Amino acid sequence: MAVNIGLKLFKRELTPSEVVKKSREDRFLAREIIDGIFTDFVELHGDRLSGDDSSVIGGIAALNGTPVTVIVIDKGIDIHDKLSKRNGSPEPWGYRKAQRLMQQANKFHRPIVTFINTPGAFPGKTAEAQGQGEAIAQSILKSMKLTVPMIAIIYGEAGSGGALALAASDQVWMFQNATYSILSPEGFASILWKDSKRSDEAAAVMGLTPKDLLGKNVIEYIIPESRNHPRVFNLIRKRLDDEFRTLNTLTPQELVKQRRARFRAF
Amino acid sequence: MDLYDNQKSTSRIKRDASVNDRIPDGLFLACPYCGVQLYNKQLGRYRVCAHCGYGFRLQARERIELLTQSFEEMDSEIEMTAPDFPGYAEKLERAKSQTGLGESVLTGLATIEDEKVALGVMDSYFMMGSLGTMTGEKITRLFEYATNRSLPVVLFTASGGARMQEGINSLMQMAKVSAAVAAHQEAGLLYLVVLTDPTTGGVTASFAMQGDVTFAEPHALVGFAGARVIESTIHEKLPKDFQRVETLLENGFVDQIVPRAELNKMIARVVKLHHVREV
Numbered sequence: 432m433a434v435n436i437g438l439k440l441f442k443r444e445l446t447p448s449e450v451v452k453k454s455r456e457d458r459f460l461a462r463e464i465i466d467g468i469f470t471d472f473v474e475l476h477g478d479r480l481s482g483d484d485s486s487v488i489g490g491i492a493a494l495n496g497t498p499v500t501v502i503v504i505d506k507g508i509d510i511h512d513k514l515s516k517r518n519g520s521p522e523p524w525g526y527r528k529a530q531r532l533m534q535q536a537n538k539f540h541r542p543i544v545t546f547i548n549t550p551g552a553f554p555g556k557t558a559e560a561q562g563q564g565e566a567i568a569q570s571i572l573k574s575m576k577l578t579v580p581m582i583a584i585i586y587g588e589a590g591s592g593g594a595l596a597l598a599a600s601d602q603v604w605m606f607q608n609a610t611y612s613i614l615s616p617e618g619f620a621s622i623l624w625k626d627s628k629r630s631d632e633a634a635a636v637m638g639l640t641p642k643d644l645l646g647k648n649v650i651e652y653i654i655p656e657s658r659n660h661p662r663v664f665n666l667i668r669k670r671l672d673d674e675f676r677t678l679n680t681l682t683p684q685e686l687v688k689q690r691r692a693r694f695r696a697f
Numbered sequence: 698m699d700l701y702d703n704q705k706s707t708s709r710i711k712r713d714a715s716v717n718d719r720i721p722d723g724l725f726l727a728c729p730y731c732g733v734q735l736y737n738k739q740l741g742r743y744r745v746c747a748h749c750g751y752g753f754r755l756q757a758r759e760r761i762e763l764l765t766q767s768f769e770e771m772d773s774e775i776e777m778t779a780p781d782f783p784g785y786a787e788k789l790e791r792a793k794s795q796t797g798l799g800e801s802v803l804t805g806l807a808t809i810e811d812e813k814v815a816l817g818v819m820d821s822y823f824m825m826g827s828l829g830t831m832t833g834e835k836i837t838r839l840f841e842y843a844t845n846r847s848l849p850v851v852l853f854t855a856s857g858g859a860r861m862q863e864g865i866n867s868l869m870q871m872a873k874v875s876a877a878v879a880a881h882q883e884a885g886l887l888y889l890v891v892l893t894d895p896t897t898g899g900v901t902a903s904f905a906m907q908g909d910v911t912f913a914e915p916h917a918l919v920g921f922a923g924a925r926v927i928e929s930t931i932h933e934k935l936p937k938d939f940q941r942v943e944t945l946l947e948n949g950f951v952d953q954i955v956p957r958a959e960l961n962k963m964i965a966r967v968v969k970l971h972h973v974r975e976v
Contacts, residue, residue, distance in 0.1 A: 554922030564901030697869035
């Protein structure tokens with residue numbers, strides 16, 4: 432009986448603030464995702480300008496035998512790792528590394544997959560001095576010009592321009608317990624109501640759950656989660672493969688046109 | 698010791714308590730940048746601080762008046778319909794009646810020193826110049842119009858960032874406008890940005906930082922994250938000129954800082970240098 436109740440509780444649809452909480456738990460780890468979905472991953476470091484941001488993992492890998500470029504925002508594993516990655520808040524050179532890898536993918540006609548899990552771009556002194564705004568602006572602009580397919584997958588939280596920088600893509604998918612919003616619910620409540628403690632209330636009105644966003648055509652697909660991670664990864668691998676096949680039937684011009692039209696609709 | 702006797706007389710001088718009432722409001726202003734007290738008329742036609750050159754925030758129509766020889770507004774009918782966030786409709790109404798604008802940007806076809814340009818001017822008096830869906834729509838249309846007619850785009854940015862009340866749709870505007878900028882770029886056309894006080898958040902993280910040439914007004918505040926957010930993140934006080942365009946110039950994100958009175962000449966010069974040579 433107790434088991435039944437437990438099962439029922441688990442299956443109940445979560446409230447937006449519960450989804451926010453869940454999205455911040457380390458349900459899936461960056462390296463685990465890369466190893467689970469792809470083979471032959473070769474990591475590539477650095478933006479060739481100012482440094483290497485460890486919160487953005489990038490490289491080349493094989494998806495069912497086909498080469499793809501993979502870019503993943505990593506929140507880190509233990510406390511030291513998380514601190515050095517600022518809990519998944521990229522620095523400008525992280526976004527510039529992503530740009531470099533996107534353009535490299537373009538050159539070799541490789542599809543691009545990004546995995547996003549970030550509270551937002553890092554609000555720091557060096558970040559500002561090195562042009563955090565410019566880094567994000569150019570990531571978006573360059574994404575708009577890519578002639579290879581790009582799919583963005585949000586696997587945790589995705590806040591503001593810092594997430595959009597890697598999600599100006601042909602399709603955006605979200606894990607079942609992920610969020611995507613203009614700002615964190617705390618920041619939202621603090622700006623609008625001058626009270627960051629009203630974050631639960633903010634989460635409720637922001638429409639940040641996958642279901643809300645699917646309804647608004649901000650995303651194309653919700654990835655069902657399971658404790659059985661290989662099952663989730665198999666599903667993603669298959670779907671990525673299918674979608675890239677379909678997108679690859681388009682000419683580069685059609686692809687770019689379709690991507691721009693996707694955002695023109697908002 | 699009679700020398701100091703007349704000191705007593707000061708006590709008999711009465712303070713004129715009503716003096717403040719007799720000075721009209723707005724006669725004296727403090728410069729938001731350097732803090733110097735200025736007599737209103739000292740600001741002159743361009744509304745610039747006589748001490749440090751800071752350009753006071755202008756409404757979009759004032760800017761156009763100063764800048765252009767002619768201006769033909771486009772898409773003036775585009776306004777947010779059915780705002781569905783609590784309190785948003787009232788806020789919008791207030792902004793509209795205060796500024797006489799329908800949205801936080803004014804767009805149109807303008808002549809600046811005999812040069813024809815597609816001009817956009819954001820207005821910080823309209824909900825802090827925030828990037829709403831219709832703001833994005835007007836700027837996107839401006840770029841599309843310019844691309845179709847092979848015109849340069851000149852855009853004056855002023856914005857507090859994304860419009861919270863519109864949520865994710867506001868975020869999508871950054872990508873929407875960027876797509877239009879990309880098409881304009883691919884057509885080989887000039888996009889000139891003028892950063893004005895203040896340009897922050899989502900606008901900085903998109904079309905404000907995508908220009909071919911980037912000018913800025915003296916001492917304008919330009920940045921991505923808010924100074925308070927940064928201070929509370931890194932637990933450090935930020936230097937005075939942290940997000941001022943002089944610092945951005947030093948760091949390589951601005952081409953030139955141009956005083957307001959010289960902007961029209963400089964814009965026209967750059968536009969002229971991008972004329973396609975007839976063969």
